[in-house]
Amino acid sequence: MVTIKQVSELAKVSSATVSRVINNADSVKLETRKLVEAAMKELGYRPNSIAQSLASNKTNTVGYVVPQLYGSFGIMMSGSEEVLRRANKHMFIMTGHSNEKDEKSAIEALLMRRCDALILHLESTSDEYLIELAKQKVPFVLVNRVIEAIEDNCISLDNHFGGYLASKALIDKGHRDIAYIAGSLWKSDAIERLQGHKEALAEANIAYDESLIYEGDFQVHSGVEGIETLLNAGKKFSAVACGNDEMASGAIGALRDAGLKVPESVSVVGFDDVEFSNYLTPRLTTIRYPMKEIGQMAARWILNRAYENSSMQLQHVLSPHLIERESVCDAGG
Amino acid sequence: MVTIKQVSELAKVSSATVSRVINNADSVKLETRKLVEAAMKELGYRPNSIAQSLASNKTNTVGYVVPQLYGSFGIMMSGSEEVLRRANKHMFIMTGHSNEKDEKSAIEALLMRRCDALILHLESTSDEYLIELAKQKVPFVLVNRVIEAIEDNCISLDNHFGGYLASKALIDKGHRDIAYIAGSLWKSDAIERLQGHKEALAEANIAYDESLIYEGDFQVHSGVEGIETLLNAGKKFSAVACGNDEMASGAIGALRDAGLKVPESVSVVGFDDVEFSNYLTPRLTTIRYPMKEIGQMAARWILNRAYENSSMQLQHVLSPHLIERESVCDAGG
DNA sequence: AACACACATGTAAACGCTTACAAAACATTC
DNA sequence: GAATGTTTTGTAAGCGTTTACATGTGTGTT
Incomplete structure (x- = not known):
């Protein structure tokens, strides 16, 4: 060379x-x-940018930790990439595989590489570790999670409001018997979405019926099981709200298998607006999770705090909104 | 620090x-x-791994160029990540945005960072540039494309065979009037897939009918247009093979809109086996494009050539296979 | 012609490691 | 207890840049 x-x-x-x-x-x-x-x-x-970095003490690189390289995280990363690229910053991406050991070692590796800042989408790392990280003056933004003590470092989605919107959409169409297939209830987003659902019910003076709730695990099969369980228990409902699109997809299949038409007999709302929700039959009405915007926002935060030393206020909690497609119709067909 | x-x-x-x-x-x-x-x-x-790299003249990093961060490339990258991680190598991922300028500048940036090797999924960079790169002794593997002069650096899929398999699946079910919605025919994979289709027809002694071919562009809408065009032209066919799953999805929608049942009236095969193909109604029968395996293979190549100086032979052309689901049935319902 | 001042360039120390080589410490053998 | 070999540790020269500071060069002013 x-x-x-x-x-x-x-x-x-x-x-x-x-x-x-x-x-x-x-x-x-x-x-x-x-x-x-x-x-x-x-x-x-x-x-030789290695030598440049050593001498200048900056790498022009932001470290990125995501649970996996595929799925909706790609959308988020491309949002970040778009804004960082304009500022001539690069991303060093690592995966955390949703477990604490890998997440921590990814962060460590990124720090060893002297990334100028980090964007973290973590699932298993403790609050304490992150608070400690903040104490060490490492500039980082935490995505999809909020820790009170370091609130300014967090960018998240208003899951509660999303859950509310989904059920509200059903209620607005005249539905009153609404089942709910939740995600794993030890996850904060699943809880928040369910709470939003309850709020919408309360607002419409619909009594909350625990037996219409099924706890799934965010996977397709649990959508299927949810519907089967509800149906076998002889529950009556004209609509189902689901904790995410995967479960909604399973639910639609199960309803069809049970001889029920979607949306004519039962309406279905999802959550997330993942790619395939637009390819389902019927095309899924869902809550748009603005993954790309979150990625952009995170990158802007970094640019501001780590490179420009500005501390311009950014929006820390993004709002989801309803995407109306074909899986919801008026109660009564 | x-x-x-x-x-x-x-x-x-x-x-x-x-x-x-x-x-x-x-x-x-x-x-x-x-x-x-x-x-x-x-x-x-x-x-400080920057200092380590400078002193030792190796970064333990492989540079990765993909067109985008989302979609099926994520699957490929995670295949690579899986094998590189075991060898304690990291990936520096950059995007080429399917245009020559970005692709080249991504490669340049990766070389400046002194990546030990590169994995490239390019769409617009010329053969010459890559041959030149090989001359400079940069260890790299080129994915999804083959350049004769540097064949050993290439890992690709047998698109021809895939195209053959797709149409063969239809023929085996008794179909003889088979329409074909191709991808953009200036792209080599689209051409190869179509050729595979022709071979399957020839083998079954079915005359090739140019008017049953529609050239789309790999996007959903062109699947719709393909069906509409064919139908409006009064073409008769009991099955359609598509250049990829997106177009197949469009085709299914258009067929349904035209009052034709899938698969009872018209069978449909896709190509790629992207995530959503499993969520379509009916679930799509398609050709599995082994993205993850390609990513793994590429990483193994790198480990062999760039880190272990071995030159163990690897499989350079991977074979696709048929995934039978619900969108194909016997001719005649 | 002397001076001040800007602008352009050079010198050399640092950045935080690795690694060839030299030196020291210890163990073994006769 | 000297000679030899082996293991462990230290010394110092890189690696390829950046950058504070010093030096040089040219212009305008008096």
Whole structure:
């Protein structure tokens, strides 16, 4: 690999001057600049950014931890990438695999690489660890989770409001017997969404009926099981709200298998608006989880706090909204 | 940030010794090792991998270029991540946005970062550039594309065979009037898939009818348009093979809108087996594109060539296979 | 012609590690 | 107890940049 030294020799200037033209900072006479550029070109010079980082003590890289590389996290990352790219920052992406050990070691690796800042989508790391991280002055934003003590570092979605919106959409169509298939209730988002559902019921003066609630686990099969359980118990309902789109998909299938038409006999709302919800039959009415916007917002936070030292206020809690498609219709068909 | 020097002072040894325990190489007396480890712990020392890379001339990082961060590329990357992680290598992911400028600048950035090797999923970069890259002794694997001159660097899918399999599946069910909705025919994979289709027809002695072919663009809407065009032209067919799942999804919708039942009146096969194909109604019969395996294979190549200097032969062309679900049935219902 | 001042360039120390080589410490053998 | 070998540790020179500071060069003013 060709170094700055070789370029400087060919151009008959000092390496400091070459460095100046690379960073096109300071003043370099146009004439010498041309000379240096010609030399760089001739030698096929590529600045070694490892060395640059060591010397300048910044990597222009933000570390990213996501549970997995596929699925909706990709959307989020591409939101971040879009805004970071404009600022000439890069992302170093690692996966946490939803377990504490991997999440921590991902963060450690990122810190060893001296990332200038971090964007973290964690699932198993403790609040304490993150609070400690904040104490160490590591600039990071925590996505999809809020920890009171470091609230300013958090960007999240208003799950409660989303849950409310979903059920409200059903109620507005005249439904009153509404079943609910929840996600794993040890997860905060599942709880919040369910609470939103309850609020919508309360607001419409519909009595909350515990037996219309089924606790699933966010997977397709639990949507199926939810419907089967409800139906076998002889429950009556004209609509089902689901904790996410996967379960909604399972629910639709199970309803169809039971000879019930969606939405004519039973309306269904999902949550998240994942890619396939638009491909279901009927196309799924759901709550849009603004993954891309969250990714963008996180990147903006980083740009502000870690690179520009501004502390401009950003929106920390994003609002979901309803996407009306075909899986919900008026009560009574 | 605490440095190796501070650790060495606290442990009353030289920095070389600390380095030795970090890399747990060479011989370090157990006693001193304990001493050093205690010091590292006390100071909360994190080796600076930037400095390590500069000194050792390796980054333990493989650069990754994909068109986008979301969609099926995520699956591929996670395949790679899985195998690289076991070897303690990391990935630096960048996006090429399917245009030459971004792809090239991504590669350049990766080289500046002195990645030990690259995995490239490119769409617009010229063969020449890549051949030149190979000449520069940059270890890289090119995914989903084959360039004769650097064949050993390429890992791809047998699209021709996939196209053949898809149409064969239809023919085996007794279909003889088979329409085909192709992807953009300036893309090599679209062409190859179509050729596979033709081969299957030929093998079954079915005359190739140009008017049953529609050229789409791999997007949902072109599946819709394909069906509408064919139907409006008064074409008769009992089955449709599609260049990918998106178009198949569009086709299914259009068929249903035209009052035709899938699969009873018209069978449909897709290609790729993307996530949502399993959620369609009917669940889509399609050709499985082994994205994850390709990612794994690419990572293994890298491990072999760039890190272990072995040159063990790997499978360079992967075979797709048929996933039978519900969108295909016997001709005649 | 002397001076001040801006602008352009060079010198060399740092950044935090690794590693070849040298030195020291210890163990073994005769 | 000297000679030898082995293991452990230290010394110091890199790795390829950036950047504070010093030096040089040119212009305008008096």
